[in-house]
Amino acid sequence: MAAFATPRRLAVQVSELADKQPDRDVERRGPALAAAFKDGVATKAAEGFARSCGVSVDELIHLETDKGTWLGFREQQPGESIQALLPDIIRKTISTLPVPKNMRWGASRVEFSRPVHWLVALYGSDVVAAEALGLQASCTTYGHRFHAPDAIQLTHADEYVATLENAYVLVDRVQRRERIREQVLAEAEVQEATAVIDEDLLIEVSGLVEWPVALTGSFDERFLEVPAECLISSMKANQKYFHLLDDAGKLKPLFITIANIDSADPDQVIAGNEKVIRPRLADAAFSTTPTVSAHWLRVFPS
Structure with missing residues (x-):
């Protein structure tokens, strides 16, 4: 079984499912023989048991x-088909997900952690007649919000991962995480620097994007007068940036951000991040040097 998750979708893929349950022998025990017959005639207890067995x-x-x-009474009960079993399994599985806080949306009374807009359920190439969260399952899904916003018809469950990747969505969390790692290291190499990849931050960032694109931005070198730990903490906690070190292990005035879009104008995305990080670092400077806060505000206006 494989589980997939992005900011916009949750999915489970189960392989090698049998078409139906195996047949099983069922044995039922009724009344004691002494209570089942009286003078050779079946009692109501015997008749009632027979009736319950059909x-x-x-x-x-x-x-x-x-x-x-x-x-x-003994009989062989035929196993149910997977198509008959899956609707209830899907409904129960979704209803028992450990969601800490639910919400409602629109006029519906359905509750989940986020608004749910579509539901896909396939057994091979067949749509499962399942209903959950107020939605009827289909084979229709959607790709990246900006790169591939149109509806996509899945023809087989096995094509889910590849089809979504063609629509700019990496549904596999591990693949997405490693893609980010590779991109961050590549960006650092271009800058002749060493990227510090905090694994917790990497996991968090990989859960915020569907199509990661690493971009390198910079900040004013004068911020390096602030203790590096304060700058790094601000970049990681507030902006989810990866920081870079020089050959001597000192912080460089650079950061790597992970965008959720392959922009036609990456410089504009970088400029936006540089604008956002400036007041964050100014706050860090203020918190460590309150007596010269006016100096920082003058040199680094927000």
């Missing part, structure tokens, strides 16, 4: 146990 008293069997003889 057969006549003559079709019941005798079950020998160490506690005596009982009326019994």
